[in-house]
Amino acid sequence: MLSPGGNYMSAEQLSEALASGRVVAIVGAGSTVAATMAAPSSTWVGLIRNGLDFVVDHDSKVARWRTNVDTQLELAIEDNDGDQLLQVAGQLSSKLRGMGEQAFANWLNSVFADIEVADPSWPQSIAELGAPIFTTNYDTVLERFAAGAVDWRSPHGFQRVLNASGEIGHIHGVYTEPDSVVLSEADYTRQKSAEGIQSIERAVSATKSIVYIGCGGTLDDPNFTELLRWHRKTFTTSAMPHYRLCLSSELAALKELHRDSNIEPISYGDNFSDLPAFIKSIAPREDVARSASGVVRDVVTDMRTYLEDQFRQETIIGEGLADLDNKPIDELIVPPVLLPVPHQEFFRSAQEPEEKLDVVNPDEDLDNDGVILLVADENSGLSTAIRWLLLAASRKRHIAPVFLDFRRFPAGHKPLSKLRSGEALERGLIQNRTEPLPAHVLGIDNFHSHNRIAERASDELGGTEGLTIVGCSSVNEADAVDILKRAGCDVRVRYLGKLGTKQVRAMAELASGSKAELLAAAVVATLRSEHLPRTPFTVAMLVSLMARGESLIANASPTAIIDQYVNHLLGRDDANEDSRRALSAADRESILTDLAVKFVSDDHGAVLQSEAIGTMESFFQRFAWEESPRKVLDDLVRRRVLIDDGVRVRFTQSSFLYLFAAKAAAKSPDLLDSILKRPLYYASILTSYAALVRNDRATLEELSKLIAQPPTPGENSAFDARAPRDAPDGLGEHLDEILAATEEAPSEEPPTDLPSSDPLDSSSDVDVLPFPVTDDADLPPLIRFTQSLSLVSVVLRDSEEVDDLALKRQSLETVLRGWGYLSDALHDDESFQELAIRLRAQAEDELGSDEKGFVENLIKLLPSLIMHTGIVSALASRKLLVTAREVADLEATKLDARLAIPSALLIESIGELGWEAQVDALIEPFETTPVVEEFVTIVLLMAYHQAKPGSPLEKRLKDILSRGYLARLKFDNAKERAHVKSSYMQWLERAKGSVRRAGGIAG
Incomplete structure (x- = not known):
């Protein structure tokens, strides 16, 4: 029963958007009116009158005040003036709260705690939409078919709603949390700037449609009047359509009302009772991908969120932020600097105005299809840059980002297709391997051309359309360009530029807004004096350490900085730590050093989760420690030293692996000898070892050969x-x-x-x-x-x-x-x-x-x-x-x-x-x-x-x-x-x- 009111196409578009998880539902007072069969307090006028009666019942000195407010209320009703009604509500809120917070809470409980749902069809059908649900209502009628309630004061809660938790997000508060209830103009001002509301704005602005349900006229739901003002201000140029469900008798008037607000009214029928059947006709099928709570997954957004979560797991600048999970990625990551030539040549060209080259604008570069070959040195932030570009391209093109590690490409026929399909299947982008892949932007990290896999993968890329971002080290650049071009790829080479003072200052502002200038100056001075690599990782560690008030030694090597930073992660500076009752930082270091030996012996940057747990278990048995490997692994993940994706375990930064492997080599002459037999393969470990030990004459002499x-x-x-x-x-x-x-x-x-x-x-x-x-x-x-x-x-x-x-x-x-x-x-x-x-x-x-x-x-x-x-x-x-x-x-x-x-x-x-x-x-x-x-x-x-x-x-x-x-x-x-x-x-x-x-x- 798609839209009996004649706007079939709009209803069909809404149905498609619901099936792809691209809809957010905002529910107004009409849903409660329908569910309670128009209970007196389910309307705004009824709610205000109930509140006025409560005040009079508990304060005998307010008769004159009641008379004045009743007059204003009647004028608002007579003039159909929603703003006047909100002013009356504000006066009621002030009076109730003036009687004491408990009095306000008691009134809210008297109205909503025992509200009777006579007809559950509305809230039940709304839940069947499979969309994240927000409401302007104070009651918890919708929660009868949901996972709980959160209000606008909780940005984390609102983010959970958007991430398909199945909870109901209360935009104007919920009666069980009296401080959250928005009634007065001061409340509205406070609520509009809340981080929770801004999270909705960010989620909806470019990729989601809003469907308004049960949002009645001016007096029926003044909260919705305020919401419409917010909508017009926030989504003035939104490329996404938005919808409002209404009775067929309201359709013409609402089309006129919304002609300038990109909201398309859709009729669900002639009567309120028609809504459940209409929703059933547009609701997603049972076989679409859903969260555990039944909310339809927006797979494209989920894939972006997966990449964003990796940023949050690995962030150094943001790891001390209390609201890290709710921070936009743009506030955690400094955009990469893309250059048309290697950095040294770019700087030289800047000294000669006639030869000056421009920095590449990523926004423009991502408009064009083909292969962007991003070249960088090791530990210069290449993986982060690829993911940043992937996210930017995904948002720009409104398609999914697919991120692959070339080191995981399988041997044999069509290695790219095999790994890409597997990743798409795991992330829910496709339901089976035979299903065609939808449009997506592809990122490939750690590309090299030393085997047949590279040739086969390049041949596959040469026959595909769209944008692919390939990352490789500067050592592999020439061969990578050659193999990609021979495969017919349209390649444009970009070089990852080094961070400059501007980017250092931006990082400092993220870490310590009030002291950003001083912090940035100290970091720049250290980078210059010690010739440290101007990579995101090194700069972020310096910023993080100095923001904590650390004084780095005068000639700190990169390894020394990493060591200090890891000490922070392991809790070495925690004065409350007691190694008699729990693992100490030194204990954690020993565990990680032993684990690093496993990585080196396997020649892998990641090990199976079961093997990591087994290695820890053997370590504890060797020293008779009564510890749980699972709990220790979880603790090290929480401390951001390790990452556990459920299948494999790896160090958060490859530099951490090198550091702990070097510590192991310092303790074990046999391990050092085995590393020295393959010095270039283990070069990163040997450089870390030299910086830690600082006095190994024999190793210097051996390597000099x-x-x-x-x-x-x-x-x-x-x-x-x-x-x-x-x-x-x-x-x-x-x-x-x-x-x-x-x-x-x-x-x-x-x-x-x-x-x-x-x-x-x-x-x-x-x-x-x-x-x-x-x-x-x-x-x-x-x-x-x-x-x-x-x-x-x-x-x-x-x-x-x-x-x-x-x-x-x-x-x-x-x-x-x-x-x-x-x-x-x-x-x-x-x-x-x-x-x-x-x-x-x-x-x-x-x-x-x-x-x-x-x-x-x-x-x-x-x-x-x-x-x-x-x-x-x-x-x-x-x-x-x-x-x-x-x-x-x-x-x-x-x-x-x-x-x-x-x-x-x-x-x-x-x-x-x-x-x-x-x-x-x-x-x-x-x-x-x-x-x-x-x-x-x-x-x-x-x-x-x-x-x-x-x-x-x-x-x-x-x-x-x-x-x-x-x-x-x-x-x-x-x-x-x-x-x-x-x-x-x-x-x-x-x-x-x-x-x-x-x-x-x-x-």
């Missing part, structure tokens, strides 16, 4: 000196003309789209090399050397207390020379050349002449960039400064550009007072090499632009830059040389001023 044989440099090396070029005729005059043109150019306002100065961009923070997917022996030689070099660099940096100074000096010399040889070898590497060919081809097809030139510069600089970022991220530490100076003073260094240039870059990145003099001595013999001319000069230019105007550092850098410029030129006479030097130094000053005015560098 990995880089004893550097790659052979090719021909035309960037480290080989070039003969000085003849200075072009009239070079001095040409520079004068450039200066004159600069002086004559009109002053312009700085372009607003140029990036403002960010002190974080002056210090590199490239993360440690990713945990490899393949085994050490299967890696190509150059990749194996690169990963080995990064590993040894980090271990050397964090082996601060090794007292064998000769070993440290020899290791640093080997490492620095290795970075030089790596940069050289990359120029001639086949994979690098293939990447260069692809970049040139893409530039030819898509870019203008200026951009093509930028791409050529990028290709030329990339090997040096890799060397530089590797040095500053893996080596830069004040604890190595003395050793670095010793290496710089070696005779061998002064004769070997592949050792001298990396040494100079290391000393510059540490940045201690007087660094420029040491760098000057190191690079002077090699000023005519391409690596100095094309790359080191850029590094020094950036430092010059940052130097304080008029400082000794600025003067020294200007001298170094001008001397290098002149050293690469031959002049006919000293006068011409002096002229060019003078003009070039003026140009440096003018260029610095221009960059500063454009906002590229701060002073």
